[in-house]
Amino acid sequence: MSVVAIVGRPNVGKSSLFNRLIGRKLAIVEDIPGVTRDRLYAETEWDGKRFYLVDTGGIESASPHPFQDVIARQVQMALKECDVVIFLLDGKEGVTAGDEAIAEMLRRSSKPVIVAMNKIDNPKREDNVLDAYSLGFHTVMGISVEHGIGIGDLLDSVVSALPDEGEPDGTDDGVIKLSVVGRPNVGKSSLFNRLIGQERAVVSPIPGTTRDTVDVDVRLGDVDVRLMDTAGMRRKSRVDDPLEYYSVVRTLKAIDRSDVSLVLMDATELLTEQDKRLMLHVEERGKGLIIGVNKWDLLPPREDLGDVIRDQIRDQMPTLSYAPLIFLSAKTGRGVHRLPPLVSRVYENRRRRLKTSDLNRLLRDTLEFERMPGDGKGRYLKVYYATQADTVPPTFIFFVNDRDLADRSFTRRLEKHIRALGDFEGSPVRIWFRNRD
Ligand code: GDP
Known part of the structure; x- marks a missing residue:
């Protein structure tokens, strides 16, 4: 999975943006450089694409070194470890010398950079967004983390800049x-x-x-x-x-x-x-x-x-x-x-695949004796047939009358039965229920 980092000077709103992008309620972020953060990375998804998001602001608070050095290292690490960089600026201040210094480091790399100017919540500041083009990056946008403006556009740009994932899981080169x-x-x-x-x-x-x-x-x-x-x-x-x-x-x-x-x-x-x-x-x-x-x-x-x-x-x-x-x-x-x-x-x-005949036997013989979960009003789960839809990891679909009736404990018992049919030691097993049309 790709990694996206948010970099920028202290206090431009990196952590607030991080929280907003991972879909958490806006954390209270004080206007003090280096407030402690509880979480530095998170997995998030937009438009069906998943990626890891890194809040590099955490480095500021963790490090005893002078700010300038810390930010330089923060940016260099981001460039090394990440696939896409969100370069966050402060729209109240416009482009500063500190931003120029960061931009210079970012320009030396070939990683995609998306420039987002934060705190653009009134028209007067929109000119500052145009100034940001002077930094030399293609994608520049004005956002307001606090007011939720432009966040969707930012995410669109991020996911379109993500590299294609490498070889899909399950490709077998014998290694x-x-x-x-x-x-x-x-x-x-x-x-x-x-x-x-x-x-x-x-x-x-x-x-x-x-x-x-x-x-x-x-x-x-x-x-x-x-x-x-x-x-x-x-x-x-x-x-x-x-x-x-x-x-x-x-x-x-x-x-x-x-x-x-x-x-x-x-x-x-x-x-x-x-x-x-x-x-x-x-x-x-x-x-x-x-x-x-x-x-x-x-x-x-x-x-x-x-x-x-x-x-x-x-x-x-x-x-x-x-x-x-x-x-x-x-x-x-x-x-x-x-x-x-x-x-x-x-x-x-x-990578194991169960024989359909084994699965059928499971339905016929084992589930016969199983207490099926119900809705408490006399309706019980009925399993019609099952199929192994996939491997890596083994994934089974059970076609039923009403998937809402299938509860956790029944799923656990099913998993046990499946594991008794084939050796799945060390491998997760996925079980899905689908309503038969
Ligand atoms: P890493 O941070 O997980 O890569 O851990 P290291 O391999 O650097 O090991 C940390 C410390 O534990 C080192 O001092 C190792 O010598 C020691 N260590 C590693 N494996 C063993 C072990 O099996 N037995 C003992 N007694 N010490 C170990």
């Missing part, structure tokens, strides 16, 4: 795309290095990205794997570095590009909020999911520890119980050999 993701310090780079260190690795730049974003092709056992580059894999960054700030977006992009994601956790600090969010994100994206518990060497040797942790994870993440667990130590190498076959299995499972 399994694997992303290793997780919080900082869980051991991603240690594992990455262990995996590529033991085999000959071929480093391949990703088309359309900067030179230092590279995927690595490696043969692990008898499995060809492409390790997706994620932030902080090969290079450490400081916390106040904008690079760190973009690492979340990079992680999300890596997940998007992969078939299977290994969400790595630290065995001594399991199931943090961030861990859980990442796992749910992988599921939401329909990717294969493996849960990795790293730093196994730090735990006391106890025979039932694996089971205890397994129960704990299943307990806290009940909807992800299909995801296999792997216990390993990137440091000692213990358990790492079990990863490649597991990745390969999850990859296959995510």
